[in-house]
Amino acid sequence: MTTVDVAAGQAVAGRQAQFRSCPFTGLRVDLAAQKLIIANAVAAVIFLAVGGLFGLLVALTRWPAVHLLPAELFYLVLTGHGANVLLFWIIFFEIAVLYFASAVLLNSRLATPKLGWLAFILMVVGAVMANVAVLQGDSTVMFTSYPPMKAAPHFYLGLILFAVGALVGVGIFFATLVIAKEERTYEGSIPLVTFGALTAAIIAVYTIASGAIILIPTFLWSVGLIGTIDPLMYKVVWWGMGHASQQINVSAHVALWYAIAALTVGAQPLSEKVSRTAFFLYILFLQLASAHHLLVEPGISSEWKIFNTSYAMYLAVLGSMIHGLTVPGSIEAAQRRNGFTKGAFEWLRKAPWGNPAFAGMFLSLVMFGFIGGISGVVLGTEQINLLMHNTLYVPGHFHGTVVAGTTLAFMAATYLVLPLIFQREVAFPRLAKIQPYLFGIGAAGISLFMMGAGTLGIPRRHWDMTLADASMPYEFSAAAFLMMGLNGVFAVLAALGGIIYIVVVVASALGGKKVDASRPAWQFPVTSAAGANVAKYGSHGTVKLPGTIILVGVFFVAFMLYYYVNWKYLSAVWPLR
Amino acid sequence: MAVTPPAQRNWWKEPIERVELIWTVLAFLWGIAMFATMILWHVVGKQNLANEAYRISPDVFMTRTEAFAKKYKVREEGKTGVPVVRPPAGADVYMLGRLWEWWPVLELEKGQSYRLHLSSVDWQHGFSLQPINVNIQVHPGYEHILTITPDQSGQYGIVCNEFCGIGHHQMTGKIHVVERKPQ
Structure with a gap:
């Protein structure tokens, strides 16, 4: 009886999926999933191009010697920059990652590709609608759109449609996990990368729900159906979306670190248990981060601020610090198995730095930790936030996480997606080789110099740091002007890296050589000396990891010093209570 | 590998690398220290934003x-x-x-x-x-x-x-x- 039911159910619900076999990995790739992954990745890159251009215009305007755009256009472009890169580029790419981590890695068919296309269309329509609203000029409200400042209704509606589309995509990911399990397309537990993607998806549900809870009433307010939106309540809920969505990024890019490390050097987790627990900590605690944006707000108690801003005693930070050890640790272990055993760092020196996937991944790892991570904890300290709130330190911090961290990791992953999913050789391999370095150094520069300018008091989202038009002028220090000039220089570097990325992706996707399965230019893992050794399970096979221990030691010392130096700065300002 | 299911089905029972254990404990304690610093500053520090x-x-x-x-x-x-x-x-x-x-x-x-x-x-x-x-x-x-x-x-x-x-x-x-x- 049961057998019949299952069979009947499959006949009704199960679609006849068409698969191809991957010549590199032997995995079955559902062609419907492949098309959706390509569509979402392409959309992501298009919005990155638009948003990146806006970002360059912002940086050139804030470069005092250039001061490119007039004020009104500057604020408009800044609004568009935030929405296009922080939302559209990243979430389109994440949907592609979710489909990849479920259907492809689990050897399964994708659930309801038709709904997948509906989700895609909703997201495209929403993203275009929001862009139109911004470009029309009536919605220059910044990415955060704090009331009582009001945007045109279709700005909010565009974001809502985009979010609904993304939610459908997340639902398809969950459904694919269920199908893969039922149809037994894999043995045992889901891979670590899929587990990381699952973490991202769970946080995405929370995030999108927060977004709906606040954006739907705000939309109704913008068309006149609701009288007022409380500005403080708005921020509490909006940042439930705004910051939690960054935690989707963290989960997704950490999952990609593991994936790229596996595919390039044959890394395997030191222990599955530890890495998965670290992801699980994200699910439990990352949602509290809304508080990071409310530390100098009136009407919220210190107890609430301390508990939430620290993710309940820094338990989500703990998750990231664990990944900060296990990702380089797994690479070191793999490289030592590959034969690079001399000294503490031969494994790192002889890593495949010429492979843009590996180079981008490792730069992303280091910069996310040292720049984005440390500055985030310091910025998110209840009292220290007084010194930094809404200064350029804030965008400095999140360019360290979202640009140097997430975006660079996604770019790195693209160099694997091109041969594996697009089945194209990477075009202009020499340009591709330097791309992660150019973009990475640029991103590091803009992060650090904006942080520097922020500590000197320069406000974020501000057209004119000379304050020339103000009735009571105030002069910022010469050092601050220097910082903004350097920020401009490094933004140009990052933009060059971004342009190369887009040229390489477009050229590969449209005109790249078809991958020849019999003689592929790429091998997985790239450092193939590993061979049979890698098949062995991690914990027992791994050797000591002196290089990684030194790296995390340096990180830990830098973290402590920078943290307490900022307390010292704080102790020097006017007493207030 | 991280892109394939764990080689051992009972991965939960795998022993943890010693370096992972030490680092996790250290990071956890550092978190507690930072958490405590914020509270401590309310007692000894002179820069705490009013809740009023x-x-x-x-x-x-x-x-x-x-x-x-x-x-x-x-x-x-x-x-x-x-x-x-x-x-x-x-x-x-x-x-x-x-x-x-x-x-x-x-x-x-x-x-x-x-x-x-x-x-x-x-x-x-x-x-x-x-x-x-x-x-x-x-x-x-x-x-x-x-x-x-x-x-x-x-x-x-x-x-x-x-x-x-x-x-x-x-x-x-x-x-x-x-x-x-x-x-």
């Missing part, structure tokens, strides 16, 4: 600020027409943010404490006191009351660091801190 805040209508706040400015006005700031207000030490002082100015200008005595009432009468603004770089978010409808003690004399600029429309970069204000008058 009230709901207030923008009209009422404006009326109070205007009454305060009228009562203690000593002169006008340059040619701006903005009153410079010098309240007695320990007094309640008011400052409002609006499109696009911080109003009025305050003149405070070094080493004295004042109860500063902050609010906005239109959109959100960012009270950013320079060059000491103290930054506080200001909401319409919420009155935030903090006790400040200027500890150095001089001129302090206030800029706005919450985007508030096309005049955002023109929004400034000022606080003069002067030596205490001999009694």
